[in-house]
Every structure is written in structure tokens, then in C-alpha cells.
Amino acid sequence: MVKTLVLCDCDGSQKIDAERIAQTCGVTCSRVHSALCTTQLQDAARAIEAGEAVIACAQEHVVFRELAGDLGAEPPGFVDLRDRAGWSDEGAEAGPKMAALVAESLQPAPEVPAVDVVSEGTCLIAGPGAVVEPLARRLSDALSVTALYTDDVEPPVDRDFDMVRGRLARVSGALGGFDIRIDALQQVVPGGRGAFRLTDPRDGGRSRCDIVIDLTGGTPLVPAPEKREGYLRADPRDPLAVERLAFEATQVVGTFEKPLYVRLEESLCAHSRAGQAGCSRCLDTCPTGAIAPAGDHVAIDSMVCAGCGGCAALCPSTAITYEAPPLTHVLQRMQVLARSFRAAGGDNPRLLVHDAHGAEMIRLAARFGRGLPAAVIPMELPVVSGFGHAEMLAALAHGFASVSVLVAAATERDALTRELALAEAIAGPGRVEMLDATDPDAMSEALFAAEAPPALAEPVLPMGNRRQVARLAAQALNPDAAAPLPLPEGAPYGAAEVDTDACTLCLACVSLCPSGALLDNPDRPQLRFQEDACLQCGICAATCPENAVTLIPRLDLSPEALKQRVLNEEEPFACVECGRPFGVKSTIDRIMEKLAGTHPMFATSAQARMIQMCDDCRVQAQFHSEDNPFAVGEPRRPRTTEDYYSDRKDH
Template structure:
């Protein structure tokens, strides 16, 4: 795969010989690839393999040159090689540390080039949107009416909903010509997404405005008649000024548009877009749906959001960011809710609970999902996993980077996971500041790894990265993430630290870096202290299954633990642990076995035994909530070695034999508990109490012998 690198006018200390050796083939270090050496780039296009250009500064220039080459000299299309781009300049080549330690900087550049050479991930399914430009403009008249007129002039199909929170008399006028619908009321409900919003609002005099804007002819007789000047040209009545003279009603006459006693009703419609000019947004979640733009009362924000609104007309698509495997989901069983981690954390409210025949599952609305991936990070079982890209793709990238870095002589590797939208600009800004001598820049041993969102990678990938050779894993948060994401990531980090510390590794090998600007990012990266834990690189590769990747990482960490431990206590957010059963209370009813979604709890068809396979437990809590005796307690922990893979007995009992036929039909403890609980009940006195000790068949026979007409077999059973 042709790879072109450039020292950017000799501002980076690139070692061509070392990079060639790491690359496995000759690499020429260009000085001005984007200018006088552009011919080398054009020559590289004459092939079939992808061309890697280690420059993002001139991405558009190279892309244009490639497009021009594809057009051919005579207008005949020519096949040229695809081009990929990777940044080596701001991500490390311009750092002050690269000057002090060029060997480590070149090792990082070799790793970044190796990562760029990986195959492109398979495409994921897409989610479609269609917007024809029907927009609901909501807000007080002085904001909504002027903007409605402007948006209508931009060829948008406008509907206005005037709200009553901030009426200012004579501050805005409805257009003289009825060009678009104007409604007045209080928003009742708003749901949906780009191209599919549904809004409803309450109308009627009791909800704000006694004037029915559909009936109003805008003759202005009411304005002239009102002695308090409580009506403006938006045809809203300021109820604080109105003294109920009803002169306006009489002036309106046959039009009958004004009715102070008009009953409340519900109106609504379907819209592609919503432009909200109210002070309080209609959607309160951190990330509202696409197509909903809240502008409030700030003029600059109104202009920005209106411009964005005009760009949301047409057909659009986005990736389907997630995969869901219902069979692994620990959301609910037997009408009992267990894990709700994904529902609780979703900042777009795209995830909801669904029940069918007593079994709970989650349902994700793909049009609302914004791809943060936090749900996949907190999911203990891997039922919902990230798909853009999948963990197997990101894991392969991490392993490749760390392997190439190590092979090139790099030490103390730090993986910095950051979001593409906010993290990449911060890193680029830091690189430019370092070049100007205003910052230290990205340290030479820190490898930035962009992901769609920093919350999309979790515990299993962090630990796997440490097993593949990272000395430290850092997650960059830039302050624009939903607050619950930071909380969830910190909880996951606490679990990682407990695991590492309990096995004798440096507990702080996983951390957050919180930086809203280049200077704070510079300080945060400089404060990282990677530890040389002596862990040999793990042989396992990246896999899609979360629990499998997690198990691989745990096994490797346990095998080489500096301080071996049989049991490591973990925080409550841990997705692994034990189940403790109070044998004095447990009746071995096996309700917990039926509720367990991972077969961690098991029964025995031959005898009354409750078994437990700890490696399968995801600590979802379904067993604890299902147990009618409240005999189960969860214990988050890591059980090392083969013990976690063996089924152990949590409780067992002798079978209870029918007092009539001697056939076993339950446990002694269960029957004894039932006898104690029903001892005072009049329906289970005398012979009825004795029947509780019989199997179902013998109960029927006994009752038929004592009173043949008293009861049917169906009732007894």
C-alpha cells in the first residue's frame, strides 16, 4: 500500500530509515508533498491499492488532484487509486516532546501509519429521513411571526403556534395576507424526529387566547373597540389588561371569532421540522431529536438555528449505530424488571421497555439514536453493542497500533480515546499551539484514537488495550457530553481500577482527561503517568462479543498478576460477581433459575439443587428481585482461576415424598414453609392441611374419596 509522508517543510523530526523499517518497505520523507512534490502523489495514484497520505492539512487539495486525475486528459474517466488520510503532524510530530524524544515520536508515527493501512470496516445499515420542509414555528408572537415570514420567504411550508407566555402588546403583527396557518394555544405534546414530528396543542379561551385565529378575518374591529388596548395586531388578548367589557365580542359580530367561554379542545399536526422560539425548550433531554431546533430569544442563536433549519430539507441518512441481540438481554423476566442500564443512560430517550408474555426486552428507535454508544458501554451482557464501528474493528485497530508502536521501539504507550466531533479539533488546536511554542502538545507516547463518541468504548476494550501493550488508557471528555455519560464512564473506570489494583497492577492505568480547550488538554496529557507493569502482549484478538472479550482480558490479567488473588472485591457497577443465597430462607422454588437470562443459576433435574456458574453472571439483579423469600444477595467481585468456570451448589435439600404414594414432588423445605404459612388459614385445616403433603394426583384422589361431589380435579390441580 503506497504511503506518502511529509516533514511539512522540515518542521517534524521524521526518521525515514526507522519508519521504512517499521513500515516493512521503503518510505521517502517528502519536504513539501502538497507543493513542489505533488508529482509523487500523482504517480502513486496510478495503481489499485489505496494510497495513504500522512497529511490532513491539505486533504482537500489532494482530493481535488485525485478527482482531476480521474477525469483524464481527454475527458475520458481514468481509474485512480483510492486515497486515505492520517494526521501525524498535530497528533505528535509538532509536539515539544517529539524534539526531545524523536525515537518515540517516530514509533508513534509508524503506529499511526499501520492503523491507517487497516482495511476499511464493513458498511453498516443506514437510517433514512425525508423532510419536505414543513416547519412548525412555536413561540410568542413577537418572535414567531417575524421568523415565520422569513422562513416562508425561504420556501419553507410554515405553520405557526403562538404561545402565551410572553405576550407583548403591539410587538408583532400577523401578516395582512393569510399566507400560512396561525394557531394559538399551549403545547400539549411533541414527539418524533426529522421528517416525522407530531405536535398537539390545547386551544380554547381557558388556554390563553379567546380569539380563534382560524375564524378571525383580521378586520381589526376588536383592536379599535378594546378600551384597555389589550389586543395587538397578532390578535392575541393580553388577559392581564382585559377587564371583561366584551366590547371586542360585540365588535366582532357575525365573524364570531372571539369567545371568552370557548371550550378547550385539542388540535395538532405532523411536521418535518420544529423551530422553537420559546424560552423553555419542548425537549428537555441533553440531545433533542434531529430536526428540532431550539432558538429561544437570543437573536444570534435564532439566526444560526434558522440557517441550520434551511439545510434540513431533502433526503438524509445516518448509520444505524447499534446491534441488539434479545437473547442476551437482562432487562426482564417473569414480569420483573432487572437491568435498565441502557434506558437510564440514553440522552435522547431513544430506548424504551417492551414486554411480551412476561418477558422484557428493550426497543431502540433508530431515528432518535445519535450514536453515543453509552448504552453499549453500560450493558453488562453485550445484548446491545456498538456498530459504528463494531468493537471487533476498534479492538483490531488498538491492537495494531500498539503492536506497531512496540515493534518500532516505542515504550510506555498511552491510548487516548476521543470523540471525532469535539476531540479531534481540540487535538489539532493543541498541535498548532505546540508548533508555535505555546504548549507542549500531544506527548510522543500518546496515541490519539478517534471514535465517533468517547462513551462508545468501555471496560472490555480498555482492559484489552492494556493486555495488548498499552501502559495507560485515557478517555478524553470535552465538556459537551451528557452528564450521565461522565458518571457512567467514571463508574466503569472505578471497576477497572478495582480489578487492576486487586491484582497488583497500577490502579490508575485507566483515567478520564477532562479538557474544554487546548490549554487544559495540554495540562491533562502532561499529567498522565503511564506505568510499566511488565505485562506481556496478549495473544488474543478482538472479537465482537463483549463478554468474550472481557473474559479474554481478565484471563490474561489474572495469569500475569503481580499480586495473585483468588477474589477481588468490585464496585456495584461491575458486570461480574457472585450470588449469595440465604439457605435458611430459600425454599428452592427455582424462580431465580427461570429469571436468570444468562444461565448463571441452574437447577438439577434429578434432585433439588440450586447451582451457580459465576463466570456467566452479569449482576443484573433479576434473581434478587424475583426471589419470593428475599433470600438472594448480589456480590460484585472477580473470582479468578477455574473456580469461576465450575458450577457450585448454592443450596440443596432433600426431596419431599408424598405421604400417600411416596412419590417425590417438592423439597422438604418448600413444603414445610408452605405448612407454616397456611397453618392459620381456615381453608387448610384438618384433612386439607394433610393434602398439602400429597402430590397433585393424590390430592385429587383423596378429595374424591372424602367428598366426590365437592370439587373438580381441575380446581384441585
């Protein structure tokens, strides 16, 4: 069914080219209204009742949703043309951008995998007794409260809530599943006359709860406390902040849907092999501590993960992929925006990636300032910290002239900064940037003043996983690259070079390479390498006993990177018995030089000769030698029934 786009110029404050939008997007456009949310609301009602309506107004989405509910119809879709395009110093030229935004809004949104989190209201409140006690009394009717006094205030003489004394030593987990450790724990002994007594202190008390209210006033007990669901924290000296926690605590009781932001494929992880440390990018960047080593790979606590996406952006092997939304959906959105903008007559589009904070900045700039330039197309994501180099390069390959990532004060920037540097090294200067503006007017001025280089004349459609997308986009952006592109230290692409004078072809690096970039040759003593597969994880360099391996961050866009090349090879040694080649000649010669005639096991020439034999011939030689280690003597004759009878007769 063809969707119907219901248009409104918001009291004549913007110009909308309905014909251009209809031709570009393949939708049916209504007439352009001026007061759709008030005096012309009946037109919106008819469109909603007909079904498949998209309202070109985001400001009054509550009004139109309530209208759909009153009519018993499905809620309509929405697209914001006014703030993102129409209200601008260049609003009269924003027709192509409006068409692009409409086309992008028609793309179906993928479902994000999620699990249910149950919080039954079991709550621990920790802090000074004078602050904790009144808060515990207030919440005891709504929550199952345990008060942890961290000072010497006497316990209350009633049992309206549980009380213990001690030190909150560790907090792990998240909403609905916190694991608590309390040291110097003292529990109330409720019997007897007079004030309640406390047990002797002991360390290592363990408990579980759904909600933690931390009023200790010290260092937070979890990384990135503002991102840990169910962990509420305030300064005990701030009554207003404590009061706010009382309200927040009652709002996190019930069953909630927790998105599973990332997916981990353990077999692809290059964290370590055989105890040799390799990639730690995700561990280094995770702000919440949701990622931890788990043998040769990492493990992700999905309940703790806050969904910043930095781990997926930095993962060199694509073992971690972001699912909210997935890469394919982001690529599709960018491709639709760029293609529709050009189809509607636009030229040299620029992409502005932002989150909800950025969306508010855009709305304020549109209402009170210059708005966005006509060629700047905004694309909102749940978070921008996971917008990595692969997405940036893909945007340029789709036909955007530049990519600006608008960050907020709360944006996690570690991964984003590294990915921007990597994207710039591949795409060239002036094409990607981090826009750090806290003022809407400053944001607008920066975008109006920026000059982007020309976009690709013939856009391409990069597909596959992140590594494949980045490579295809890089090839489109660097069609005349005559040499590998140098990349920043820590880049996930590069070469491995071997010092052939030091390398003994032990092939330990081959056995531990997690991506198969290093290979052997079963027919010859060779160390081979396929550059396209190298993750630059460093396991090979850490494993090499001779320190012969050096990693070189770079991106080779030639077909040679997809082929195997020989890093080191030597002449094989021919078995002195059968002539079959085995081992490495230089290695056998060194062993002969060091052991023959000096080591007790190889004191004679016959024994030393075994060093020069292949495995099969060495076994044969050992078997036929005088001191044959395989000899077991004559087998013992099995005893029969007659033997037992004979023994009895003898006795």
C-alpha cells in the first residue's frame, strides 16, 4: 500500500515542494496545509483513518497519536521537515533535503533484540545513618528496604525496615540483579530489653538486591554510574538530590525491556591465544566495565552494557557487532538519504550524524537561529559513539561530500576519536570531523562556514561486514592509490614483517593467529601472510620467541592484499635414510652442531645420525637398535585351566 504524506507548512513559515517529494519518494502527497494540528485536524483524521499515513510534523506527534487512539486506528508515522530543513536561512533551497528525509522515514525500522528485566523492589540504601534512616522510612512502604549505616549512628528501635552496619565494599550487576559485598558487617540482634545490639563485625557479607541507593558520598562503586541502571547515587549533603532519588527508586520497580545492544561471536575474538595477550580494544574503551576477559575471548554482560557501541566500532575482527540498530540498517539509511537527495536535484550533500541531544540542538537552531544549511542532511542515531570508521567511509562512498558527528557533553569520545582519525587517514583531510558545539548558534555557524570537498562523482554501494565495507569504500575514495595508505598506531589493518635472519620458522605465530592471516606450507618450510586478513592484534609478535615479527599499520587496497605472500622460507632438510624432505636445513644443522658428540644421547655417530632422520626413519632406527626402547622381551604364556589343575595336584 502506497503511503500518504500529510504536509503542513506550519502557518506558512516554510516552503514545501510537494510535487518534488512525490516524484522522488513514490508517495502520495496531500495538499500543503497550514494548521494541520488545529483548524485542519479533520484532514489529519481522514488520512489516519485511511491508514498508511505519515504526518510531516514531529512537534505535535502527541496530538496525532491521541487522535489515532480516539479513532481506533494505527498511529501514523512522522517525519520532521520543518526543523531539519524548512526553517533555515536556506529553507527555500531545501527541497532536495526534504525529499531525502521523507524517503529515509519510509524505511522500516529493524527490531532490536531485548530481554525482560524484573525488579521486585528489593532495595539497599547505604550511607550515613542520619541521611539513610529517613529515606528508608519513606521508601519502606513501596520497597523492601535494607538500610546500611556506614557510621556509628545507633540503629532504630523499631523494625519498619531492615538495618545493618558496615562498609559497602563492592557492587556488581545491574537493575534486578545487583550482587553486594559488605565488609565489617554487623547485623541487628532484635531480642532483649533496651537498644538493639549488633553482632561482631565480619568481612565478606554477600547479598543481592534489585536497586542500590548509594549515599556514601565517596567514589562511585561502579564505572560510569550514570549509565548503570538501578544504581542511584547522590551527595548525602544535598537534600534535594536525596529527595530526587526517593522518586527515582520507586520508578524502577516492575518488568522492563532491556535491549541487547551488542552481539558477540566468541570464535572471531582475537583477545588472546594460549596465554598470549592480543587485542584489548573493547576492554580499554568500555565505560561501564561490561566487558571482561574470559579465556581466549572476552565476555559481555548484557545487563551492564549501556549501548554506547564503542566496542563494536573498534573491534578489528567483527566479533562484536552492534544491534541497535545493526550496521546494515545504518548503511541503508545513508544510501537512501544520499540517493534521494541527488534524485531530487541536490548536489554535494553533507551528512550530520547526531543523537537525541543533537536533535534538540537542531530544533533550537531552527526556531531561533539560522537552522541547517540546505546541503546538510541530519541523521539521528540512538548514540553516536559507535559510529565508526566503516560507517564514515561508507557515507562518503554513498555520495556524501563530508561527515560531521555532532557530540554532546555526555558522549563517550574515546572510540569516536580513534575512529575519526582512522577514517581521515583513509579518506583524506577535510571529509570527516567531530563537531563539538554546545550552543545551537555555534553549531549552525560551523556548518554554514564549512567547505566540503566534492563528493564522489560515481557513488558505490559497499556491503558486507565492517572490514569489507571499509575496504570497498576506501577503494572508491582512493582509486589511484599507488602504495598502501599509512594508518595511525593501533589501526585494525596492516602488514606483518619478519626478520628473516632471526626467524627460525618455528611457526608458533601460525598456530596462534586468530584470523588465519599467517599460514604455513605443508610442502615446504614457509611462512606465508595474507594482509587483508591481518587484525594487527599483536599475538604473533608476542608469541615469537625470536622477536622477529613487526606489525606495520597500513591499508593495502591493491589485489595483492588478498593474496598470500611468502614472508620467510628456507631449504628443507633431506632425510639421510629415505631422502624425504622434512624440517628446516639450517635448524637441523644448528642442532647437529650443538648436540652431536657432546650430548650423552647423541654421543656416538649412530645416535647423532638420528637427528638427520625423518620421524618414520627415526622410529625404525630405534626399533632395530641394540638398546631398542620398544623391546618388551618374550611375551608371557597365558595360563590355562590345565595349569590351575596341575598346581592343585602338586600341592
